Amino acid sequence: MAPPRHDERKNDQKGQSTRALTLAQVARTAMGDFVELTGLDPVAMTGARPDGDGWSLLVDVTELARIPATSSVMATYRVDVDSSGHVISYERLRRFSRNATDLT
Structure with missing residues (x-):
């Protein structure tokens, strides 16, 4: 089964059509919350999945x-986030040293 598309129109609680946020929009909000909660500045978002x-x-x-x-x-x-x-x-x-690489 294919993962849900997060760019499709959805209905809100009043039955009105709304546009779901893009992954980029979700990531911006998530990174702001993450910084506020942890005080750590993200270097990179290295993965994302629905x-x-x-x-x-x-x-x-x-x-x-x-x-x-x-x-x-x-x-x-x-970091687990809701649809917004x-x-x-x-x-x-x-944790790892910056100069470390993963073994593949």
Whole structure:
């Protein structure tokens, strides 16, 4: 079954047609909420997938800045948001050095 399209028209509570937000719009709202909640500035959004009526996003942040920057400690957070982009929950999934690469 194909994932739901988030750019299709939907009906609001009054039965009026509304346009769902794009992923880019959802991400902007989500990143604003994430910064407000954690005080961490996102470096990159490295993943996004539809999750029910919302989205599950992967966000990389610098948790500990060091000199040189390649030795900084980074972290990946999973940020779950509703269909309007507001954060429902978040959790840190992993920490790593900026110069580390994943084994494939």
